[in-house]
Amino acid sequence: MNADSSFSIASSWRDLPAAQQPDYPDLEALRAVTSELEGYPPLVFAGEADQLRARLASVARGEAFLLQGGDCAEAFDQVSADQIRAKLKTLLQMSAVLTYAAAVPVVKVGRIAGQYSKPRSKPTETRDGVSLPSYRGDSVNGPEFTAEARIPDPERLRRMYHASAATLNLVRGFTTGGYADLRQVHAWNQDFVRTSASGQRYEALAREIDNALNFMKACGADPAEFHSVEFYASHEALLLDYEAALTRVDSRSGRLYDVSGHMVWIGERTRQLDGAHIAFAASISNPVGVKIGPTTTPEEALALIDRLDPEREAGRLTFITRMGADRIRDLLPPLVERVTASGAQVAWVCDPMHGNTFEAASGHKTRRFDDVLDEVKGFFEVHKGLGTHPGGIHVELTGDDVTECVGGGNEILVDDLHQRYETACDPRLNRSQSLDLAFLVAEMYRG
Numbered sequence: 001m002n003a004d005s006s007f008s009i010a011s012s013w014r015d016l017p018a019a020q021q022p023d024y025p026d027l028e029a030l031r032a033v034t035s036e037l038e039g040y041p042p043l044v045f046a047g048e049a050d051q052l053r054a055r056l057a058s059v060a061r062g063e064a065f066l067l068q069g070g071d072c073a074e075a076f077d078q079v080s081a082d083q084i085r086a087k088l089k090t091l092l093q094m095s096a097v098l099t100y101a102a103a104v105p106v107v108k109v110g111r112i113a114g115q116y117s118k119p120r121s122k123p124t125e126t127r128d129g130v131s132l133p134s135y136r137g138d139s140v141n142g143p144e145f146t147a148e149a150r151i152p153d154p155e156r157l158r159r160m161y162h163a164s165a166a167t168l169n170l171v172r173g174f175t176t177g178g179y180a181d182l183r184q185v186h187a188w189n190q191d192f193v194r195t196s197a198s199g200q201r202y203e204a205l206a207r208e209i210d211n212a213l214n215f216m217k218a219c220g221a222d223p224a225e226f227h228s229v230e231f232y233a234s235h236e237a238l239l240l241d242y243e244a245a246l247t248r249v250d251s252r253s254g255r256l257y258d259v260s261g262h263m264v265w266i267g268e269r270t271r272q273l274d275g276a277h278i279a280f281a282a283s284i285s286n287p288v289g290v291k292i293g294p295t296t297t298p299e300e301a302l303a304l305i306d307r308l309d310p311e312r313e314a315g316r317l318t319f320i321t322r323m324g325a326d327r328i329r330d331l332l333p334p335l336v337e338r339v340t341a342s343g344a345q346v347a348w349v350c351d352p353m354h355g356n357t358f359e360a361a362s363g364h365k366t367r368r369f370d371d372v373l374d375e376v377k378g379f380f381e382v383h384k385g386l387g388t389h390p391g392g393i394h395v396e397l398t399g400d401d402v403t404e405c406v407g408g409g410n411e412i413l414v415d416d417l418h419q420r421y422e423t424a425c426d427p428r429l430n431r432s433q434s435l436d437l438a439f440l441v442a443e444m445y446r447g
């Protein structure tokens with residue numbers, strides 16, 4: 001494929017309806033920003049995206065497990081070393097639990113370094129009789145409830161690029177520069193062990209890992225894989241002007257890659273088969289995910305495969321299911337059966353968050369840890385019943401001790417929600433709940 005034909009494929013989505021796009025008041029300003037972004041350096045390299053695709057192929061074949069997690073919505077004022085380290089530490093701890101306790105290679109992918117855009121159920125938000133445009137993520141407008149903050153501002157796309165670059169830079173430093181060395185398995189837990197039951201449970205597991213490492217070292221084995229981790233960045237490809245501005249022709253292959261992240265996914269609200277988002281995803285060669293919710297029919301799932309993975313290559317397409325705890329056992333089997341019968345090799349991943357949100361009496365959006373767990377259980381049961389592979393989990397989490405989801409080992413009650421409710425959009429598991437989940441998932445996987 002030459003650069004011209006790549007360009008026309010990359011632009012083919014422009015004639016199609018694109019859901020959930022900001023209503024920019026100044027299109028000239030938008031064009032000025034996107035044409036600058038087109039000249040900016042890539043945030044990731046196409047070769048790295050290919051490497052992730054190979055890892056996800058192992059997930060699709062049943063040889064590895066995907067741990068994908070991070071903020072619901074990253075925020076510009078949270079791009080700090082402490083915040084980034086806390087998220088990474090939580091994911092590394094979860095991954096250590098899963099790798100050791102479930103004895104499975106874990107592919108680690110953050111909802112990070114680009115997760116700044118949010119699809120919303122309603123275009124407006126009303127408080128005390130005043131209606132304003134909804135907050136759509138820091139890449140679009142501000143969360144403050146003022147008319148000015150809620151105006152979509154294309155300058156924010158530039159800020160998203162820089163915030164993603166700064167985050168990714170530190171993530172790369174942490175994951176390859178010694179912080180993620182398996183010998184640090186205790187250090188990741190130091191601030192946590194005394195205050196939480198899951199921290200103590202983790203500490204016991206870290207001791208076992210340490211013993212195993214000492215034994216291997218004594219035997220002369222100290223592989224490079226123990227000293228750094230492969231970690232990838234992903235986000236929802238929601239704002240097509242931004243994603244397109246960061247889409248480039250790979251000089252090695254002539255193919256198009258969205259270089260804003262290693263993997264991107266298309267959300268439940270934008271996955272229309274005749275819509276712009278699916279056309280955009282079809283044009284790039286990154287591994288892509290599609291969120292599929294309770295209304296998805298087997299025919300739609302097969303059509304998505306035809307559009308996004310016509311060559312039937314394992315690793316290209318991940319279906320991230322988000323059915324809700326009470327429905328997954330009924331809704332998932334026909335999808336998995338039909339897709340499997342078609343010969344497609346998609347990776348099946350469970351998002352146990354988005355089908356289980358409700359509003360507490362206090363007005364906080366929340367999720368019950370037990371529902372999250374039950375959806376993951378249902379996911380494992382369905383795959384076990386069908387002899388297919390439960391490929392991973394996709395979770396909204398943070399490294400901070402927030403009080404956004406109820407339940408978990410350190411029981412958070414509905415009345416506690418106000419204490420540290422800090423999410424910019426949807427409720428996240430805190431560190432203790434995330435570790436609890438990792439232990440329970442490891443048990444299910446082993447089982």
Ligand SMILES: O=C[C@H](O)[C@H](O)COP(=O)(O)O
Binds near residue numbers: 122
């Ligand atoms: O994170 C996902 C969505 O953006 C979010 O669930 C939408 O929430 P809303 O229903 O409050 O708009």
Ligand SMILES: C=C(OP(=O)(O)O)C(=O)O
Binds near residue numbers: 072236267291
């Ligand atoms: C919006 C999201 O999810 P969904 O598309 O599944 O609602 C999300 O994961 O941020």
